[in-house]
Every structure is written in structure tokens, then in C-alpha cells.
Amino acid sequence: MxxxxxxxxxxxxxxxxxxxxxxxxxxxxxxxxxxxxxxxxxxxxxxxxxxxxxxxxxxxxxxAAEEERDLFLLLLGVQGVGPKVALAVLSGGPPRELLRAIAAGDAARFQAVPGIGKRTAERIIVELREKVGAVTDEPSITITRADDPRGIARDGLLGLGYTAAEVDELLAAADGETAEQLIASALRGSRR
Missing domain, CATH: 2.40.50.140 (Nucleic acid-binding proteins)
Structure with a gap:
């Protein structure tokens, strides 16, 4: 590569x-x-x-910076965001400002980007808020919860198309120690 x-x-x-x-x-x-x-x-x-x-x-x-590339890759992980839309989001300001907007839940900032509607803007906030750590003065993105099975399971269920509220409800009743066990338990619970 x-x-x-x-x-x-x-x-x-x-x-x-x-x-x-x-x-x-x-x-x-x-x-x-x-x-x-x-x-x-x-x-x-x-x-x-x-x-x-x-x-x-x-x-x-x-x-221009690794931080911008890292944010691009995070944006690509959001359902409904392709490379062109991700570049449009990155055109909206320096990565630090965009990270602050995500942390603050500023969906309006992302709705202003051509090609992003209300749902996609909210999805960006919901899916990335937990992945992007606190914004510090250091020019880097801190990914949190990388080893947290519940966080991985949550991301997996969001990727399957469940809403954030549905995922929280499913995981509240799920049992297991690994992300795979939690997802399986949550999916079994959704069929009841």
C-alpha cells in the first residue's frame, strides 16, 4: 500500500x-x-x-497530516459515508475542529456538508463519539475502547443496522465475556 x-x-x-x-x-x-x-x-x-x-x-x-488521514478512515467506517463524502467532511475545517464537533455532538456542523443529511450527520456523531477520545492539545486521534468487548459488540450491532437505542437495549440484556458472545446473546434476545 x-x-x-x-x-x-x-x-x-x-x-x-x-x-x-x-x-x-x-x-x-x-x-x-x-x-x-x-x-x-x-x-x-x-x-x-x-x-x-x-x-x-x-x-x-x-x-496534509496523519491526523486527517486517521479521521478519514474513521469516517469511512460510518455507514453511508464513502470516500467522497468523507473528503467533503474533511473540507469543513481542521481535523481538531471536526473532532471537537463530534465530541460535542454538533450534528448541524456535519449537516452543512453537501451530501450529508440529518440521519447521516447523527450517525457520524453516534458512531464516532465513542471511538474518538477526548480532544487534547496533542495533534492525534485517540481511539478508545479497543479492547472493550461491549464496545466492539456495540459497533458490530450498529454495523448490522440497529439503531443506537436498540443496541443499548439489546446489550443491556446480553450475557457473555467476548464481543462475539455478547453479539450472539443480543441477537438471540432480539428474536424473542
């Missing part, structure tokens, strides 16, 4: 840049926030990258 691209900026457009590195021009889709940090054509830049391979396309995404 391509994790970083360093080279000369050849093309700089509102939605992408082309960076010449090692004789190859890499086209990277970028957010408006990253574009602010990309210098003019002819100058050197370094972008963190993420490659997405699909049946119909291979797309490389570029980010």
Missing part, C-alpha cells in the same frame, strides 16, 4: 493534486483542508496517502 507521497507538485486542482515522485505522477484526491497546505506547482510537498481499490477504480487519497 502507498502510505506517503513526496515529490514535486505538478497539478493543483480544487479536488486533486498530481505529485511527481520517482518519475511517476501520482494523482491524489484531496480535501479543501489539505489543498490549503499544498504549495504551488513546481514546489516540493509531502502527503500522507491512503489507497482504495474497487472493482471499477483505484483511487489514491492525500492528506
Amino acid at each position: 502507498i502510505g506517503l507521497v513526496r515529490g514535486e507538485v505538478v497539478v493543483r486542482r480544487p479536488d486533486h493534486v498530481v505529485v511527481l515522485a520517482g518519475g511517476v505522477g501520482y494523482r491524489l484526491a484531496v480535501s479543501g483542508e489539505t489543498l490549503r497546505h499544498v504549495p504551488a506547482a513546481g514546489q516540493e510537498t509531502t502527503l500522507f496517502a491512503h489507497l482504495i481499490l474497487r472493482d471499477d477504480a483505484i483511487t489514491l487519497y492525500g492528506f
Whole structure:
């Protein structure tokens, strides 16, 4: 996988840049926030990258900071949020501000993004609020509850399409020590 691209900026457009590195021009889709940090054509830049391979396309995404790439990956984990919508969200401001909006439950901030309605904005808040730790002065995303079986089970049930309220109700009655046991118990309880 391509994790970083360093080279000369050849093309700089509102939605992408082309960076010449090692004789190859890499086209990277970028957010408006990253574009602010990309210098003019002819100058050197370094972008963190993420490659997405699909049946119909291979797309490389570029980010000015690792924190922005990490937030992009978290956004992709939200149901209904694809790469284009995730880039649109990232164009809404620096990652630190977006993390604060998630922590504060500011769904209106995300509804202002083209392509995001009320449900998707609320889903972003619900699904990411617990994954994103407290926002500190350090420029990093802290993922919490990585080893918490209830948190993993909750994320799994949300991924299956249950609402947050349904998931909380199902897990309240679920028994088990591992995430798999909790999910199985919750699903058995939902059939009653």
C-alpha cells in the first residue's frame, strides 16, 4: 500500500493534486483542508496517502497530516459515508475542529456538508463519539475502547443496522465475556 507521497507538485486542482515522485505522477484526491497546505506547482510537498481499490477504480487519497488521514478512515467506517463524502467532511475545517464537533455532538456542523443529511450527520456523531477520545492539545486521534468487548459488540450491532437505542437495549440484556458472545446473546434476545 502507498502510505506517503513526496515529490514535486505538478497539478493543483480544487479536488486533486498530481505529485511527481520517482518519475511517476501520482494523482491524489484531496480535501479543501489539505489543498490549503499544498504549495504551488513546481514546489516540493509531502502527503500522507491512503489507497482504495474497487472493482471499477483505484483511487489514491492525500492528506496534509496523519491526523486527517486517521479521521478519514474513521469516517469511512460510518455507514453511508464513502470516500467522497468523507473528503467533503474533511473540507469543513481542521481535523481538531471536526473532532471537537463530534465530541460535542454538533450534528448541524456535519449537516452543512453537501451530501450529508440529518440521519447521516447523527450517525457520524453516534458512531464516532465513542471511538474518538477526548480532544487534547496533542495533534492525534485517540481511539478508545479497543479492547472493550461491549464496545466492539456495540459497533458490530450498529454495523448490522440497529439503531443506537436498540443496541443499548439489546446489550443491556446480553450475557457473555467476548464481543462475539455478547453479539450472539443480543441477537438471540432480539428474536424473542
